[in-house]
Amino acid sequence: MKVPALIAVALSTLLAGCASGPSAEEQAAMVADARKASGALIQTLGGELKTALGEKGPEGAVSVCKVRAPQIAAEVSKQFNFDTKRVSPKNRSPAGVPDAWEAEAQAGLEKRLARGEKPETLDTWQIVATPAGKQFRYAKALPVQPLCLPVTAARQKSPTA
Numbered sequence: 107m108k109v110p111a112l113i114a115v116a117l118s119t120l121l122a123g124c125a126s127g128p129s130a131e132e133q134a135a136m137v138a139d140a141r142k143a144s145g146a147l148i149q150t151l152g153g154e155l156k157t158a159l160g161e162k163g164p165e166g167a168v169s170v171c172k173v174r175a176p177q178i179a180a181e182v183s184k185q186f187n188f189d190t191k192r193v194s195p196k197n198r199s200p201a202g203v204p205d206a207w208e209a210e211a212q213a214g215l216e217k218r219l220a221r222g223e224k225p226e227t228l229d230t231w232q233i234v235a236t237p238a239g240k241q242f243r244y245a246k247a248l249p250v251q252p253l254c255l256p257v258t259a260a261r262q263k264s265p266t267a
C-alpha cells in the first residue's frame with residue numbers, strides 16, 4: 107500500500123435534544139471549536155514529537171505517539187467537549203482504524219489535496235444521523251511529513267530491519 111499523503115484528526119459529538127438539527131450559526135460555532143480543538147492537538151503533539159525525536163530518536167517518538175497522543179487527545183476532548191481521535195488508512199495502532207465516515211472523509215481530503223488545496227486548512231464536517239441521535243463529525247487533515255516516518259524510512263533503507 108502506498109503511504110498516504112494525509113492522515114486525519116477526527117472529532118465527533120452527539121447533539122442531545124436536537125431533533126431538527128443545529129442551525130447554520132450553531133454549526134459554524136461547532137466548526138470553529140473543532141478547528142481550535144484539532145489545532146491544539148496537532149500543535150501540542152507536533153511539538154512533543156519534535157522534542158522527543160531530537161532528544162531520544164525514533165524510540166522517544168514512539169512513546170509520544172503511543173502514550174502522550176491519547177493523553178493529549180483526552181485533554182483536548184475534555185476542554186472542547188468532543189470525542190477526539192487520530193486515524194490513518196495505514197494505522198499502526200488498532201485504535202487508529204478509521205470508521206466508515208472517517209475513511210470517506212480522509213479520502214475526500216486526499217482528493218482535495220491532490221487538486222491543490224493547502225493541507226493546513228484542509229478539513230471537512232457533517233451532521234450525521236445515528237441511532238443515538240444527530241452527531242456532528244469533523245475531520246482535519248494531518249499531512250504526513252518526513253518527521254512522521256523515520257521508522258518507515260529506516261525500513262526502506264534496510265528491508266530486513
Ligand code: HEM
Binds near residue numbers: 152159192197
Ligand atoms: C508529525 C509526525 C507524526 C504524525 C502526524 C503521526 C501520526 C500518528 C497517528 C495519526 C497515529 C494513530 C493512527 C495509527 O495508529 O497509525 C499514530 C500512531 C503511532 N505513531 Fe505516529 N505520527 C508521527 C510521528 C511518529 C514517529 C516519529 C514515530 C516513531 C518513530 C511514530 C510512531 C507511531 C506509533 C508506534 C504509533 C502507534 C501507537 C499505538 O500503538 O497506540 N509516529 N501516529
